[in-house]
Amino acid sequence: MVDMTRTIDCKAETTIQTALRRFDAQAVLFSPRVSRLALSELQLPPGDRRLRVNVWRNHAIEALLPLMSRYCAYGGWQPDFRLGDYDDTLIFANQHEADAELLWLNSRRFLAQTSFADWSKWLEMRLRVLRTSTVAPIILATWCDDEGESEALQAIADSIPAVFFADIAGASAEAAVALLDLRSAQLAGTPIGKAAQLVLARKLACHWLPATLLPPVKAVILDLDQTLHSGVLGENGIQGVQLTTGHAAFQRHIKSLQQRGIFVALVSRNERTDVEELFTQRQDYPLRWQDFSAIEVSWGDKVAAIERIANTLRIAPDSMLFVDDNPGELANVAMQLPQMHTVMAHTDASLTLQVVQFYPGLWRWKVEADDAKRIQDLGANAERDALAKKFTAPDEYFRSLQIALLYRYNAQEQLSRLADLCNKTNQFNLALRRFNQAELAERMSSEDTCVTSVQLTDRFADSGVIAVVVAERNRERLVVEELCISCRALGRQLESTIILLALRDMPIFTGCREVAFRVQHGPRNTPALNWLGRLLDRVESPLPGLHAVPAQRLLDFVAVEGISLRKG
């Protein structure tokens, strides 16, 4: 008979040991000067999540792979690289299904034979060929001789759905290391020098590949003492705690995350009035009290505090990163919320800064205009709640809130934001198809399919694009393949208006007799399932599969009064 207590204890111990090993590894992985020897001696268990990456190349990447493996293990994932033969012609032979396609190109081999203009034209054509053969995201990793050429490659990447330009020269320059070292080129099979290899291995494993393949981190929760400053507020006092150069830089970086739409929250064991007073008096702190979207200061349990923060931000723990200097506290969080990301804050805050800067899932290829709106939008919720208490009739409330919904159909320029919505939305996501840019672009250009976006504004904030609906016409049936509403727009009784009007006004809706919704169950999509249950007049949650309603139901639907509805 299995001793369950013992099994649970073993599991908990493994979780704690893994967490502690990860924290120990931070000093090696994120040192300003990474040592290959120290890196090779790191013993981190491989991540659970396996992801397949096809590598199309004309120079060696092998030297980077063992370096990358440590960073991937730290990030909790395991790449399965399928290396193609060296091929300057990019014929993409023997292509297997993969989660991502990586083009690892030595531009010098091409530019020795041809001009940049001709090469970039040819490269764009090859990227488009690869795009048509797969919907997996494509990373073009190469370098150019000057900024103008890099901008040209960036423009090419931007012009093709789900293609990203990994600027190898830019990454090396940012790290202040030489990109090329011809001394070792023949032996290594690549002109990329040894210092640049370390930089690029980290960049690939912590930024480029996670931003393409892993769910994004949406919030950073920070401890206060020994994390945002040196010292303990309760012991050293407001003027006694030190804002070292490293802590100031760390706080500035956190502030920049917030400006990129990543929520910042504070969790601290202190007296709340003391902490509030600290942020009032210490004008030298780059972070201000109002920068935190959620604040939990008490002597209570930090796990419970984090759960409350998750509730306030409407973000699940697996999309949040917790930074604390206390390994015991971190291990406790890792044990009780195993899906949560954790980072140990170091005495040297510049090291903490490096760890957070490179934490997999925090970096983004692009910051969308809508990202910055997220923080402001959440901040406006208190004002919305206050207004809701004044009115009992929904139409009066909507009118006073001046809610407007803008519907747009097949808007190519919104591809990036719509793919973000498909991949970041967990609660109101009916089919969990997780379409990427390429898949959405395909559906925008086909006659039988349609992609609708919905933008929400009210008198307090522009929430940006908060919903995406993807449908396909199948004879007299409209099949809803994907349906996502950002958690920002939930709780305002707008769901049916957003969805049913989006579907009803699709050109492919005309002549349909029924609308079928594709359902898949996920760990957190109960709000979407409940909504569909209500539409189907059922008490129980709809099972995975297709669920149809007559098209007339949509035609008869009357939107809540008081909302301004527009088509773009």
Next chain:
Amino acid sequence: MDRHQIETVVLAVLASMLKREVDLNTSRDNTPQWDSLKHIEIIFAVEDELHIEFSEEEMATLDSVANIVDLAITSHAT
């Protein structure tokens, strides 16, 4: 750094990269794990740990612990 210190660093690098015990007689001929990929890792790690740089010609000859140590001593002295 004297010869003994350099030997210690070189042996530590090889043991770590090859994940096996090594000694002054270890060479690519008698160590199957020392393949071309490990070779470049070893050379770069030795360079980093000893703060030296081998020339392209030297790199081609670094096929044993003894050769690496000898060339590292020469590089260190110059």
